[in-house]
Amino acid sequence: MPLNPTDLFDIRSLLTEEERAVQDAVARFTDEKVIPIIGDAFDQGRFPKELVPEIASMGLLGSSLPEQYGCAGLNAVSYGLICQELERGDSGIRSFVSVQSSLCMYPIYAYGSEEQRQRYLPGMAKAEIIGCFGLTEPHGGSDPANMKTTAKKDGGDWVINGAKMWITNGNLAHIAIVWAQTDDGIQGFIVPTDTKGFAAQEIHKKMSLRASVTSALFFDNVRIPDSQRLPNVKGLKGPLGCLTQARYGITWGPIGAAQACLTEVVNYTKERILFGRPVSANQSAQVKMADMARRITLAQLLSLQLGRLKDAGTMQPTQVSLAKWNNVRMAIDIAREARDLLGGSGITTEYCPIRHALNLESVITYEGTETVHQLVVGRELTGINAF
Numbered sequence: 001m002p003l004n005p006t007d008l009f010d011i012r013s014l015l016t017e018e019e020r021a022v023q024d025a026v027a028r029f030t031d032e033k034v035i036p037i038i039g040d041a042f043d044q045g046r047f048p049k050e051l052v053p054e055i056a057s058m059g060l061l062g063s064s065l066p067e068q069y070g071c072a073g074l075n076a077v078s079y080g081l082i083c084q085e086l087e088r089g090d091s092g093i094r095s096f097v098s099v100q101s102s103l104c105m106y107p108i109y110a111y112g113s114e115e116q117r118q119r120y121l122p123g124m125a126k127a128e129i130i131g132c133f134g135l136t137e138p139h140g141g142s143d144p145a146n147m148k149t150t151a152k153k154d155g156g157d158w159v160i161n162g163a164k165m166w167i168t169n170g171n172l173a174h175i176a177i178v179w180a181q182t183d184d185g186i187q188g189f190i191v192p193t194d195t196k197g198f199a200a201q202e203i204h205k206k207m208s209l210r211a212s213v214t215s216a217l218f219f220d221n222v223r224i225p226d227s228q229r230l231p232n233v234k235g236l237k238g239p240l241g242c243l244t245q246a247r248y249g250i251t252w253g254p255i256g257a258a259q260a261c262l263t264e265v266v267n268y269t270k271e272r273i274l275f276g277r278p279v280s281a282n283q284s285a286q287v288k289m290a291d292m293a294r295r296i297t298l299a300q301l302l303s304l305q306l307g308r309l310k311d312a313g314t315m316q317p318t319q320v321s322l323a324k325w326n327n328v329r330m331a332i333d334i335a336r337e338a339r340d341l342l343g344g345s346g347i348t349t350e351y352c353p354i355r356h357a358l359n360l361e362s363v364i365t366y367e368g369t370e371t372v373h374q375l376v377v378g379r380e381l382t383g384i385n386a387f
Contacts, residue, residue: 005266008297009301011300011301011304014304015077016077018075022074022081027085029055029085030088033051033054034090038089038211039349040349041092041210041211042355045204045211047172047211047212047213048093052096053127055093055097056125056126059071060082061105061124062100062109063082063101065125069109069117069118069125070121071121071125075311076248076311077307077308077311080306082097083098084255085256087252087254087255087257089256091253091356091363093211094253095168095209096168096169098246098249098250098253099132100127100131100169102245102249103131103243104124104133104177105120105125105131107241107242111233112231112232115227116227116230130173131173131177132167132168132215133176133177134164134167134178135164135179138163138164141366142368147162147186149163149164149180149181150181151181153183154223157223158182158226158228159221159222160180160189160191160222162219163219164178166203166366167215167217168209168213170202170213170215170216171201171215174192174193176190176193176198177230178190178219185234186234186239188230188238188239189224189229190224190229195224196222197220200216201215201216202215208362210358243367244317246367247324247367248306248307250328251303252307254299254330254332255303257331257356257360258334260356261292261338261356262289262296264342265342266289268351269341272343279341285341289341292334295330295333295334299323302322302326321372321376324373325373325374329370332357332360332364335353339354339357
C-alpha cells in the first residue's frame with residue numbers, strides 16, 4: 001500500500017480510536033466548511049463568524065475541560081489534533097479556538113472560583129460567551145513583567161486603567177481575561193466588555209491572520225467588583241500558565257498548515273507541464289517535497305510525544321518551547337518553499353501556501369517569538385538566564 005504523503009510514518013496508527021474519531025470529525029469540518037470559503041474570507045479581511053455555531057456544537061471549545069462544565073473532556077492529544085486540522089484550513093480559525101479554549105476558558109477553570117466556572121464555562125463552550133485574552137501591551141509583548149496596565153482596589157471594587165494590543169477576538173468578545181499590575185502583584189480579572197470605560201478597536205491593514213479579528217483594548221477607569229477577580233493565582237504564573245496551554249496547541253496547528261501546503265504542491269506539480277514533462281518529474285522539485293515530508297514527520301512525532309507527556313502530567317514548559325520553535329519554523333519554511341514551487345500561481349489565494357505563509361508570520365511571533373523560545377531552551381541547557 002502506498003504511504004500517506006502527509007503521514008509517512010503512520011503517526012495515525014499511534015492514536016487511540018477516540019483520537020482518530022476526533023481528527024476525522026474536524027478534518028471533515030475543515031474540508032467541507034472551512035476550505036471552500038477561507039480564501040475569500042482572507043481576501044476580504046473577514047472572520048467567518050458563521051462557522052462558530054458548528055465549532056461549538058462539535059465540542060471544540062474548551063475541549064479538554066471537564067464535562068461537568070459543558071465541555072467535551074478530551075485528552076491533550078485530541079486537542080492537539082483539533083488544532084492541527086483547523087489550522088490545515090487557516091491559522092485564523094485555529095486561533096479563535098485556541099484563544100477561547102486555552103487563554104480564556106482555561107484560566108477561569110484553573111484560577112477561577114467555582115461560581116465563576118459555573119457562570120461562564122458552559123456558555124463559553126456553546127459560544128454564547130466569547131472571550132479574549134488581554135496580556136500583550138503596546139510597548140512590547142515579550143516582557144510581560146513590565147506591565148503598565150493597573151488595577152487599583154477601591155472598596156469592594158477594582159478600577160482598571162491601561163491598554164492591551166494584538167488581542168485576538170477583541171471585537172467579538174463578551175468578556176476579556178485581563179492581567180493587570182496590582183499592589184499585590186499581577187492578577188487576572190474577568191472584565192465584561194460592556195463595562196463602562198472599556199473599548200475595543202479592531203486592527204486593520206493586516207497582511208497576516210486576515211481571517212481573524214485582532215484588536216486593541218483600552219481601559220479607562222473600568223470598575224468591576226472583586227467577584228470578577230480570578231482568586232486562585234497571583235504573579236506571572238497565571239498568564240504564563242495560560243500561554244503554556246496555548247503554545248501546546250500551537251505546536252500542532254502549524255503541522256496542519258504544512259500538510260496543506262505539501263498536498264497542494266504535490267498535486268500542482270503533477271499537473272503542471274513544463275518542457276514536456278510534469279514539474280514533479282524534476283529532481284529539484286522532488287528533493288524539495290521530500291524535505292517537506294521529512295520536516296512534517298519530525299514535527300508530528302514531536303507533538304505527539306509532547307501530548308503524551310501532557311496527558312501524563314509531566315510536560316515541562318521548556319519542552320513546549322522547543323516544539324513551538326521547531327514546528328512553526330518548519331511550517332513557515334515549507335509554506336514559502338511551496339509558494340515557490342507553484343510559480344506565479346503561488347502568489348494568489350486561489351492556492352493556500354501564500355495565505356499560510358503570511359499567517360505563520362504571526363504564529364511564529366505570538367505566544368512567544370522564535371527567539372524567546374530559543375532562549376528558554378538555552379536557559380534550560382546552561383542554567384543561565386540570557387533574557
